[in-house]
Amino acid sequence: MSYRNPVITGFHPDPSVCRVEEDYYLVASSFEYFPGVPIFHSRDLVHWRKLGHVLNTPEQLQLEYARSSGGIYAPTIRYHQGRFYMATTNVSGGGHLLVWSDDPAGQWSEPVWIDQPGIDPDLFFDQDGTLYFSTSSGEAETGIYQSIVDPQTGQRLTEPQIIWSGTGGKHPEAPHLYYVNGTYYLILAEGGTEYGHMVTIARGPSPAGPFIGCPDNPILTHRSKSSSIQATGHADLIQAHDGSWWAVCLGIRPVGYPSRHHLGRETFLAPVHWNEAGWPEIGEGGMIAEIVNADTLPLHPWPSDNGIRDDFNGKSLGVEWNFLRNPKPDRWSLTQRPGWLTLQGSQVTLNEEDSPAFLGRRQQHFDCSVSTHLEFTPLREGDEAGLTVLMNHRFHYEIALTMLDGEQILIFRRRLGSLWKVEKTIPWLASKVILGVQADREKYIFTYRSAEEGAESAIVGEGECSMLATEVAGGFTGIYFGLYAVNGSNESVSPAYFDWFDYAPMNQ
Known part of the structure; x- marks a missing residue:
């Protein structure tokens, strides 16, 4: 079986995904455009239909006089105990915000605001329900801040601490934390969201680490590679209902020489395999193809709206x-x-x-x-x-x-x-x-x-x-x-x- 990348075409960067039984939901960045944070639904991770937007009121999304490429940065969507949560950063008004809904296609709550440095917020609910809130410092180096947060009020219950600084690539950002087989994994993007973009990963015994990097980092990158896809990074991992693992990430499709891309950063999908050492491997040798030959979930295309x-x-x-x-x-x-x-x-x-x-x-x-x-x-x-x-x-x-x-x-x-x-x-x-x-x-x-x-x-x-x-x-x-x-x-x-x-x- 095969599918074609990108799975969501056009300007849909910084994808984040969650699963509810056999349904999948994905959000992406929207910057200065209103309404904000487009949300998609899929039954197979390949075919996505747009449900609408998470942020659709001025109270949720204040963009007045936002600079071009300001506004909404890098959302994360998660599902916990019957409720959907989405966190993002409005760099033009208010900082980090958290909203929730029982229906991802319906109206989302008014935001609560979280006072923490950085951008690219991640939500991780541990087994006891504790919400760990991680952000990138937003600087060329530094690293990932983490605190414990009350999801109902946005109040920090602990002071932010740096938990990992990545492998040395510039702009360690886009943190996502997972618990897999008794171990905590922290995935990052490094190298900037341009042609040096890459995905790195570390693991540790607790949500706060200490984290040790994978010896095979980066686990995804197209830097200096001859590929029609470039700038891959900002990944989020998901385990499908059949037990298989997948990654969504952003990438670009440049045209001509020197390379230039105008459709924006798009959403790509890659299979993930776990090696004997307990590390995830994305795609083929850390690369993603336009045509991917892989055992997918049973395909579930939606009615096409092309040309309507x-x-x-x-x-x-x-x-x-x-x-x-x-x-x-x-x-x-x-x-x-x-x-x-x-x-x-x-x-x-x-x-x-x-x-x-x-x-x-x-x-x-x-x-x-x-x-x-x-x-x-x-x-x-x-x-x-x-x-x-x-x-x-x-x-x-x-x-x-x-x-x-x-x-x-x-x-x-x-x-x-x-x-x-x-x-x-x-x-x-x-x-x-x-x-x-x-x-x-x-x-x-x-x-x-x-x-x-x-x-x-x-x-x-x-x-x-x-x-x-x-x-x-x-x-x-x-x-x-x-x-x-x-x-x-x-x-x-x-x-x-x-x-x-x-x-x-x-x-x-």
Whole structure:
């Protein structure tokens, strides 16, 4: 039997997983996007369906003015005595938070806050129910802090102590603690979440150690290896209901030379075997393949949502959609014009670390196309609405309707760091237009056409994927396809209406 990696494509880094009988639940980092901490469900560890998000209220997730790649870092999900627990760090507001729920697809609790240095919190419930809370120092060296915490209040019951500093790689982080066959195992990521990323492990007689490192560390890394997958690390181990062991981890799929990746850090799955010395071995020789030949659990695929059009006919947004930071409630609506998404533009643009009128979804496939039906009439200079391909506030492309020198026009624009240019302008008298993007591994092609039936698309411009890649744009996220609107003045503005949005993978 075989399966294909990554098992969750697109920007879904720092995966953490737990099991409840024959069901599996996984969470990932979400940074400045709202709602936060996407949560997935699987019956086989290979096929995952998105249930929604753990943090979906402003009280749970404060992202106002969060910097790009700020916000939510590295969650951990665990199940203990009938209840799900999730801990994460909001580096832009509040620090470590802990929430819980009896239903992972339902509403989660209000957060309790835990005062401890660092990032990347881990939750470990020992056999007597004691909750050990471990965090990375967040520094280039140092190590892993640990304390005992009351899960109901977040109060620390002991002072944080350094329990292990790793093997000497920079940024020892992403701790996860396990109890296996009478021994406590502590797994870390080291080397930074770039091309030197790796997974190391140690074991000891108690949750606090002392920990002795595995002689074969790192147990997972693709550094300096010829592989289509790079930067593997930040792993979490899980024992399946059939007794087999698995690891989820993050990795990237770079394109070209020099290597650049734009889809973000994705979620990968690898089999785990325990050797005679009692250490886990991940994948094949500490590496992960795109096509993995392994005895999996009985496969349980979910109905595919690839290529489905979102008509915005529902009472709520689909689980694939995110806002940039906390959305302003009066800036978007599904009811103002039923069957359409309405965006009411503000003066906040995509160039700011703020909350623009924006709604986006991840790019999850190299080869794909997106399109949307926009109805918008700009009234003043600077009024604008359209479709963006966005990595962060300093690196993005747009195709949009706007007004320039009193004329309504269609524009294609690039924002690449300090370089900004409207590449092309086309007079456009109609209020309706179909905007599109065709993507492959190398480029984005931007298209437009009349909303009249039978109209053909024309190309307005193209942009390199590599210019939006992390190696150029920086940060920890991945590409979003977004719908947006801007108000060029303090006066009232015509709303932007989006009738539908298509996302269609190709050649998958």
